[in-house]
Amino acid sequence: MQSNVKDNVLFASPKTLQEREAVAGSCIRKLGIKFPAVIDNIDNRTEQAYTGWPDRLYLIDREGKVAFKTKPGPFGFKPGQLEAAIKSLPQ
Numbered sequence: 001m002q003s004n005v006k007d008n009v010l011f012a013s014p015k016t017l018q019e020r021e022a023v024a025g026s027c028i029r030k031l032g033i034k035f036p037a038v039i040d041n042i043d044n045r046t047e048q049a050y051t052g053w054p055d056r057l058y059l060i061d062r063e064g065k066v067a068f069k070t071k072p073g074p075f076g077f078k079p080g081q082l083e084a085a086i087k088s089l090p091q
Contacts, residue, residue, distance in 0.1 A: 017042045059085050 011027075014020040017039075024039050040046040050058065050066070057077060059068035068085035070076045 057082055
């Protein structure tokens with residue numbers, strides 16, 4: 001949590017999809033995220049199906065299947081592993 005305070009990305013839990021979108025947009029801007037991000041519905045259906053909590057990075061292949069999944073973040077994020085997985089996908 002200390003890094004969230006330092007990065008100024010500490011928010012109350014959103015109660016609506018619109019609030020969730022606003023929080024995500026703020027985090028993307030403040031953290032300088034340069035890759036596409038998706039937002040789960042307010043019922044957290046995707047998180048429950050893919051064990052995305054607290055946060056994870058996924059690589060989805062052209063057939064819509066999970067090709068790579070990190071361990072829980074932020075400590076499980078290994079950008080080099082994700083980059084290698086992207087490069088290993090067939091063109």
